[in-house]
Amino acid sequence: MKILKNRGMHLISKKIHIIIDPTTISSANDADLVLISHAHIDHIKNVEKINPLKILSRPTFDLLSSNLKKNCKITNFKIIEPYNSPKDEINIQGCKISAFHAGHCLGSFQFRIKLNNKIILYTGDFCLESRFGMNKAPLLKCNNGIFITDDTYFSQEYVFPTRKTLYPKILSWFKETLEKNEEIIIIAQRLGVQQEITALLNYSTLNCSLFTHPSIYKANEIHSSYLPLGKFQYKRHPLEKKRQNKTLTSYFNSKNRNGNNKKYNSKSVILLPYYYVRKIRELEEKYNRNSIMIATGWAKTQNFRVKSFPLSSHAGYDQILDYQKYSRAQKTFFF
Ligand SMILES: [Zn+2]
Structure with missing residues (x-):
């Protein structure tokens, strides 16, 4: 499996080409499947022009739809519910996808992807602290798998007060x-x-x-x-x-x-x-x-x-390090 950062995060295997959070129409349309973690513009653009099947949360669908021009709509999509039991997992071409809250903004999700006997954990933008209007993101493991995370504040000076x-x-x-x-x-x-x-x-x-x-x-x-x-x-x-x-x-x-x-x-x-x-x-x-x-x-x-x-909806430096350690990942990528 190949993991590539190019206007979105690509996971490419013999079975399937997945892109997570594509920032251009062409990078999205090259893939078989598109995962959208949340509705911020640096994670998804022109969603109405993206052809492959898109997986996203219901609130993210509502937020993205509210920004579209009249007569435009999102087509070919599937709403994913937060994971409670294996029945919430979506299985596409042998790839199992489950979603978990990310605590970053309304509808923000982390994705756990099981592909080729490996776990790929994509945190999206996340926050590990509960706050007014939002619950915190749960920590997930990807035992010897791949951890893909946010580096917005991945620098020592960005340790935020609680x-x-x-x-x-x-x-x-x-x-x-x-x-x-x-x-x-x-x-x-x-x-x-x-x-x-x-x-x-x-x-x-x-x-x-x-x-x-x-x-x-x-x-x-x-x-x-x-x-x-x-x-x-x-x-x-x-x-x-x-x-x-x-x-x-x-x-x-x-x-x-x-x-x-x-x-x-x-x-x-x-x-x-x-x-x-x-x-x-x-x-x-x-x-x-x-x-x-x-x-x-x-x-x-x-x-x-x-x-x-310094009130932030992103994880600070210490939270990113804590999560990376907790995940027990073999390899880490930043999107
Ligand atoms: Zn964001």
């Missing part, structure tokens, strides 16, 4: 900042970290209204159909409204998405996707710099212009 330490620090920052400001801006990955923040704030005792960027609103809605996150509102063009010298709270008080005149008396927390990191200066012109926060693992090493916390 949630037990981080959550109280984040909540006390929120409390202090809400006392001094009407609006707080939070920048984080739209799928994964922002659902954790939505649930963390909703289950805290802080009195604030949550407004979400359209892309986060969509992810939150799908997440909530599987696991409750609490309340959140749709936010359309925050920077545009701010340019007209209106605060978001007054904007939403005057008109919400349904045109109702619902009142929001509490202060506002606005959740924006990670690419707003590149718009920090623009945000600073309209919002108090001290009211902007970034939640990401990169906070361990990057000097952001605003407050940041």
